[in-house]
Amino acid sequence: MDELTLSLAALPHLSGAALPSYVRADLRAGIVHIGVGNFHRAHMAVYLDRLMNQGLARDWAIIGTGVTDHDARMRAALEPQDWLSTVVEQTAEEAQARVTGVMVDFIAPGDRAGILAAMADPAVRIVSLTVTEGGYFIDPATGAFDAAHPAIRADAATPDQPRTAFGLILAALRRRRDAGLVPFTVLSCDNVPHNGVVTRNAVAGLARLSDPALADWVTGNVAFPNGMVDRIATVTNDRERGICRSQFGIDDAWPVFCEDYIQWVLEDHFPAGRPPLEQAGVTFVDDVTPFENMKIRILNGGHAIIAYPAGLMDIHFVHEAMQNPLIAAFLARLEREEILPVVPPVPGVDLHDYVALIEGRFANPAIGDTVRRLCLDGSNRQPKFIVPTIADRLAQGLPVQGLALESALWCRYCLGLTDSGAEIAPNDPAWDRLQAQARRAVDDPAAWLDMRDVYGATADDPAFRTAFAHARHALTEAGTEAVLRRYLDGTL
Template sequence: MAQSLNLETLSSLAPSVSRPTYAREQLRAGILHVGVGNFHRAHQAVYLDDLFNAGKDLDWALLGAGVRPGDKAMRAALERQDWLTTVVELEPGANSARVCASMVGFVPVGDDARAIVEALDDPAIRVVSLTVTEGGYCIDPATGAFNPEHPEIQYDAAHLDAPRGVFGVLVAALKRRRERGITPFTVMSCDNIPHNGQVTRDAVAGTAELIDPGLAAYVREQVAFPNSMVDRITPATTDRERAILAERFGIKDNWPVFCEPFRQWVLEDNFLAGRPALEEVGVTFTPHVAAFELMKLRILNGGHAAIAYPAALLGIHFVHDGMADPLVRGFLDKLETSEIIPCVPRVPGVDLHVYYELIANRFANPDIGDTIPRLAQDGSNRQPKFILPSTRDRLKAGGDITGLALESALWCRYCAGSTDAGEPIPVDDPNASRLMAAARAAKDDPGAFLGLRDIFGDVADAPAFRAAFDTALRALWRDGVRATLQRYLDGGLA
């Protein structure tokens, strides 16, 4: 019978389960993390667990925090198990489980975030890290710049005593630290956004500018925002994962994390008041983060987008099943090698084609159970970051964009809300209603979808892209996904 996970049962778990070699009472919080989701618990929390298991830097434990309604459920689930998390690494044929104890608490989640602001009064908190998703940075998709008119930013600027959003929280906490003479904390983004440190700085300083230009100058001049690249495929947790954990490892965990064995963290060494020695547990510190970041965003995240929409339209649920489909895999391979990789700048010490082969093998791992709906969600935020920059670069270089235009057309066809077989597709996107209306209008007039200027920006003005998108979308509606993918692979779609 499976045992409930908590500190009391930790010592009696099955011998096959790895457990912390340190005691909870040895730890002190040094990092407050906003956005305690699966990725964070499979990534940053695991690196810290490794460091603590080596007996080092025990004053850099994690204090969880959240500003969204869903964070309440995560906090409640973890509180019942003393903030412990089971992480299952899905190596085909050799799955392993470990319990991570690097989190020591979780700030109460309320209707506003005053509790987080108060927690950041503690000088021991020297880093605030973030996983708030690509869409959480209040960026104008068309320009890539911070949008100070975003309703969340406007609200927090007017209610800094009780902010609701993450950037209002950071500004309020930095303002209090400044007034009290406490060294500011470093703000470390762990989200998949190009130049995420700079983007975070623009959001924090931009919010502060609405309140006090002097405070904004303080943020820009005195607060550190290191850039980073993070990578680990981490699917959502369902009852399937809970059942597997109970059956194979005898653990009842309210919210376990399942993930691939691979993990990577590339980080700029730009911290105000020290940092944990993460280089001792595999983190790469380098001034060339941007090169690693661009490689990952375009090849891996762009690859996810390339798989997501044809697979969804074909009714495929799991990513590994999509990779096993010759047409979906063929589309991914050709798009990556002929259009995406050629416009990725050189990365020190990395062969981009070898990197892509590693990515493709990771996508095909059948044990991960990653889903096509997860990859397909939030396209209005992801397309401008993962696909359209490659399209823009190819257009500037005069290169072929047939495959990239087909990827955009597949997204449009997906947003129409039905598979090739006529089954409904739930479009999971904050702009779903607008996307669906434009996508349905585009069945007769492909330009209707390109009229989403906040997403496509100047790419929509390029005659070569408009023509390729028109050809691809009309083919998808007329001939279906399989026939259109085959035409692309045969060279007949250009």
């Protein structure tokens, strides 16, 4: 197939992908989004593309921006292609491409004046963000806002020159308040428990450091709906660029590859208005908590369960991990025996069916999701995805052998060597600290649990400490594969 470089001019000549039925010139911006990564373009942008293809939401186009070097690289890649993105949705049997055109501009990170002007525009009624689980300045053990973080202290000292996403949001809200404008809704699209509450705590917490009256106004007037987001979108490499060119005839500098499954559950709290997202498949509920618990504990917890044994066994792709009978059985047993019993009921959902669904999603060979991506940032993910389940089971007097083994596998991974002796490159913002603790834990497993920002009060529970120490020593003595066998046959 002849390939064409993606752009507005090339759209009429592309034949390998579904194309927008809307015209870019007809769109008006209603959303500023901070953090234009692959997940955002595979999730929120796809829902809006669905609406616009129905002739709806033409005044809800996106202006992208960000605060990181990644955002700057993304902007440099997308600008020559007029902010268009190719989204490739993959099942095990086939792949389909669509080009989305819902982003109409991308303000450069560092262009503070431009970002604040966009957010202060009355036409903008939502400011959304995907800044990753670790980007919310929260204490992982308590969930409280970390007002002492250097980046937060810097924004509090110079509120008119913000550098963080929350500093920008707060400065824009101040402008709108002072101008008598309705505040925009702040919509977190990150995979964080009670992401709306966490975002409100960050924005109001920052305000309280320099302007308590503004903090009170934020908590009393600005909406921060909670939401549960779900879609697996992988990292873009030359493999994905090559497939996009050869299979779909599109030369896209940063295409998005993702599974065909997509879900978004939102609390319907948008005082300034919102797109009719329910017509694109979004579920609106009064309380997102049951859906959030289900997804974070079963799916994200499941990712952690397969990630670290696979990483230690030199397995590269997630679907290859699911093809390993020991890892697949470890996931199946731990999900059904230790996680499901402490996941509260979800309206209209059979949790056993949901577990089977995520097992099938993990096993999809077309996605090309990597084990290394799942292992990334455990210091932020474990306190959200694994430790709450441990705490719930301990509170009910239930055993935690499998979850303790998962924690021990993470500890072993952070030594930085696989079972074969291959080096594991740094894979966490706190890698140096994790490595130091993991080395101490070889002889003294309790040293790993000293990370109270990760484990909180669970570190003091004798049952968890004993199970963790036993699993950690077993991994040193026998290796990952043997320990998984012993766990599965009941001899660990």
